[in-house]
Amino acid sequence: xxxxxxxxxxxxxxxxxxxxxxxxxxxxxxxxxxxxxxxxxxxxxxxxxxxxxxxxxxxxxxxxxxxxxxxxxxxxxxxxxxxxxxxxxxxxxxxxxxxxxxxxxxxxxxxxxxxxxxxxxxxxxxxxxxxxxxxxxxxxxxxxxxxxxxxxxxxxxxxxxxxxxxxxxxxxxxxxxxxxxxxxxxxxxxxxxxxxxxxxxxxxxxxxxxxxxxxxxxxxxxxxxxxxxxxxxxxxxxxxxxxxxxxxxxxxxxxxxxxxxxxxxxxxxxxxxxxxxxxxxxxxxxxxxxxxxxxxx
Amino acid sequence: xxxxxxxxxxxxxxxxxxxxxxxxxxxxxxxxxxxxxxxxxxxxxxxxxxxxxxxxxxxxxxxxxxxxxxxxxxxxxxxxxxxxxxxxxxxxxxxxxxxxxxxxxxxxxxxxxxxxxxxxxxxxxxxxxxxxxxxxxxxxxxxxxxxxxxxxxxxxxxxxxxxxxxxxxxxxxxxxxxxxxxxxxxxxxxxxxxxxxxxxxxxxxxxxxxxxxxxxxxxx
Numbered sequence: 062x063x064x065x066x067x068x069x070x071x072x073x074x075x076x077x078x079x080x081x082x083x084x085x086x087x088x089x090x091x092x093x094x095x096x097x098x099x100x101x102x103x104x105x106x107x108x109x110x111x112x113x114x115x116x117x118x119x120x121x122x123x124x125x126x127x128x129x130x131x132x133x134x135x136x137x138x139x140x141x142x143x144x145x146x147x148x149x150x151x152x153x154x155x156x157x158x159x160x161x162x163x164x165x166x167x168x169x170x171x172x173x174x175x176x177x178x179x180x181x182x183x184x185x186x187x188x189x190x191x192x193x194x195x196x197x198x199x200x201x202x203x204x205x206x207x208x209x210x211x212x213x214x215x216x217x218x219x220x221x222x223x224x225x226x227x228x229x230x231x232x233x234x235x236x237x238x239x240x241x242x243x244x245x246x247x248x249x250x251x252x253x254x255x256x257x258x259x260x261x262x263x264x265x266x267x268x269x270x271x272x273x274x275x276x277x278x279x280x281x282x283x284x285x286x287x288x289x290x291x292x293x294x295x296x297x298x299x300x301x302x303x304x305x306x307x308x309x310x311x312x313x314x315x316x317x318x319x320x321x322x323x324x325x326x327x328x329x330x331x332x333x334x335x336x337x338x339x340x341x342x343x344x345x346x347x348x349x350x351x352x353x354x355x356x357x358x
Numbered sequence: 359x360x361x362x363x364x365x366x367x368x369x370x371x372x373x374x375x376x377x378x379x380x381x382x383x384x385x386x387x388x389x390x391x392x393x394x395x396x397x398x399x400x401x402x403x404x405x406x407x408x409x410x411x412x413x414x415x416x417x418x419x420x421x422x423x424x425x426x427x428x429x430x431x432x433x434x435x436x437x438x439x440x441x442x443x444x445x446x447x448x449x450x451x452x453x454x455x456x457x458x459x460x461x462x463x464x465x466x467x468x469x470x471x472x473x474x475x476x477x478x479x480x481x482x483x484x485x486x487x488x489x490x491x492x493x494x495x496x497x498x499x500x501x502x503x504x505x506x507x508x509x510x511x512x513x514x515x516x517x518x519x520x521x522x523x524x525x526x527x528x529x530x531x532x533x534x535x536x537x538x539x540x541x542x543x544x545x546x547x548x549x550x551x552x553x554x555x556x557x558x559x560x561x562x563x564x565x566x567x568x569x570x571x572x573x574x575x576x577x578x
Contacts, residue, residue: 074405076401076402175405194415195415195418199498202513207509311513311517315517320400326524326528334531334535337460341460344541
């Protein structure tokens with residue numbers, strides 16, 4: 062949304078170099094979500110819709126506190142409510158604010174064939190440029206978190222922008238601004254990582270959460286949204302947070318070796334056929350055989 | 359379809375009926391559109407093709423529909439031609455002698471029928487390629503409708519679709535080369551329907567033998 066202000070370090074479907082490639086800002090930005098202090102008030106959901114001017118849509122009631130089963134093209138921020146019974150019979154009510162994770166190595170961007178439809182700014186934010194989107198939905202396949210959603214009317218894909226417009230003006234994202242418990246933090250990745258680790262240590266040492274830890278999956282190069290979890294050994298409990306997310310290997314194969322093999326085969330095949338024609342030429346008919354040189358007697 | 363409706367020049371013989379020719383060109387037109395738009399989505403270096411063809415969103419919208427047209431034509435080919443595409447002993451001998459074929463020493467080839475073993479391979483290659491492209495293409499048409507727990511369908515489709523496409527591109531290149539450049543008379547046979555008797559005798563001696571008794575009827 063604010064390409065003029067933020068330099069770009071990665072562009073989808075792009076041939077040639079990228080304006081901000083090989084340049085670096087002082088820090089990449091990061092959102093920290095402490096699931097242990099989230100009360101599920103949904104202020105962040107409202108703030109997200111308000112700031113991003115998303116139209117109101119009907120919600121789905123499925124006997125939980127959750128607003129709807131999953132995020133939508135016009136509902137980017139959704140708290141997932143999960144009940145988990147521990148071995149000692151006590152109940153844990155887990156709430157996780159779900160949105161785009163802003164991966165350092167984004168699967169959506171890797172899968173996207175359209176030039177400039179998905180960009181990653183040098184501050185780490187992954188942003189969709191709907192003007193360049195062609196509606197193929199490959200980003201949906203590339204994302205290990207099931208985040209990009211298509212507007213069925215316009216065939217353009219949307220997701221959380223990490224409030225790029227606010228961040229580029231030095232403000233924190235709308236969800237952070239609205240959180241009443243302080244479970245959401247925003248800052249540099251280094252600062253957020255430090256804060257998260259400190260909180261996880263506190264949970265391990267002073268609360269009854271020996272498995273508390275930080276979710277910053279290395280399979281996608283780390284994320285621009287990190288979680289503090291009561292039990293980092295079981296991220297699946299938090300509404301199916303993948304244990305070891307990575308870009309699907311078939312997407313990597315398709316965009317990597319298959320692409321090069323295919324290009325070499327296609328170009329090589331063309332060259333081979335031209336050379337074959339120069340060497341052997343067309344097949345001769347019987348009546349032409351009788352008159353080599355093409356002269357009719 | 360009655361073949362006698364068409365006048366065949368003296369010394370020529372009907373090879374493809376109007377129905378066969380029409381089916382071929384429907385498939386050809388759809389395939390070329392699919393190839394161009396598909397290549398645009400395949401590589402950023404070729405994305406400009408989609409821009410020329412009316413813009414990438416338009417290409418994305420029409421590509422699946424062209425795919426349905428292509429598959430319908432291929433299916434029609436299957437109905438028309440699959441009985442003629444079974445492998446015979448001559449075909450096995452043909453493959454053993456394929457080096458002679460590729461070096462234009464056609465007099466050393468075993469006598470092919472209406473279709474030689476290479477053409478049969480092309481037929482089945484395109485048929486199964488089209489099946490794979492259709493199956494994976496249907497998934498890629500509506501990726502947002504595939505439930506999360508069936509996401510392996512999307513993961514396999516993004517790999518199968520380009521792989522099958524590359525396979526058919528290989529067949530397509532050989533097909534164009536043989537039909538337009540290597541075998542003179544082949545291109546006009548799929549436009550006007552007829553080939554010279556010399557062509558039939560040279561490249562499809564088995565078929566020539568079948569029809570030579572009745573020089574205006576290709577088969578049956």
